[in-house]
Amino acid sequence: MKLSELAQSLGLEHRGADLPLASVAPVEEAGLDQLSFVTAKKWLAQVEPIGAVVVPSDLADEPELADKPLLISRCPPLDAARAARLLGQAHLTFSGIHPTAVVAESAQIGAGVVIGAGAVIGAEVVVGDQTEIHAGTVIYDRCEIGSRCILKANSVIGGEGFGYEFMEGRLEPITHFGTVLIEDDVHVGSGTTIDRARFGETRIGAGTRIDNQVQIAHNVQIGRCCIIVSQVGIAGSCIIGDGAVLAGQAGLVPHTTVGAGARVGASTGVATDVPAGATWTGWWGQSHRESMMQLSAMRKLPAFMKTVRDFMKQKKE
16 A cells, blocks of 8 residues: 555655555654654654554654655654555454353343453343453343443453451352443453442443553542553552542552652552642652652762761761
C-alpha cells in the first residue's frame, strides 16, 4: 500500500514521496520499505534508514525530517497501529464462543460477544454487546459487564471478597452478597481480580484501563477513564476519582479516596486521602514535592555527617 493511500484511509496529512510500504516497525528496527513513528526529538537521529515516519505536528518541520516522507498525526502511536492493520500485519484476533467455554443458561450474552477457551460465565451474568472475554476468565454469578469491554486471559470478576472477623480464637469468613458492575469500554488485564461487594456493588467506571495482575477489593468505586497499572492493590471501599492514575505496585489502605485526576507514583503506599489533581510519590504517600525534598536531603546526609564529625573533632582539639 502506498503512503498516500494510508494517509487517505487514516485522515492524515501526507508530506514527501509516495512510496509503497510493506509493514510498520519500531524506529530502531525499521527499513526502507517500512513505516515507523516518533513522538520526541531524541528519536529523530534514528529515522534515516526508515521509509516513512508518523510524527506529531510539532516535529514535522525538524531538519532531520526535511527529506523524509511523513504522515502528520495528533497521536503517532495510535495511527501507526491503525496503519499496521491496514497493511495486513498479523495481530491477535478473537471471534465466537469457544466450545470449551461454560456459560450458564441464565446468563444474558449480548450481540457479537467473544468468549475464549475455558472461560466460565456464571448464573444471571449480563454481558454487553461486542465484549471480549478471553481464555480462562471467570465471571461469577450476577455480575454485569458493559459493552465493548475486554477481559483478558485468566481475569476473575466477582469472586468472594477478603473479609474475616476474629471470633473465639478463629477467623470467621464474612459472606459477600453484592456484585460487580463494569461499565462500557473497560479493559481488564490478564490475571486481574475484581472482588464482589459485601453488600451493593464494586463498580468500574466507563473507559477505565486496568493492567495485568491488579487486585481490586470489595466495594471499591473506580471512576471513568482511570489508568491502573500492573500489581496495584486497592483495598476494600476505596474510591478512585475520574481520570486518576495509579502507577505500578501502588497500594491503598481501606476506605481511602484518590481524587479526580490525581496521580499516585509507582510503589507508593496511600494511607490518607489524595486530593484531586495532586501527584503523590514515595514509599509512604505524600506530595511529590515533599518526597523529592526528602530524597535530596537523604542524598546529602553522608556529606553532612562528615561535616559534623569534622566539627566535633575540631571542638575536642
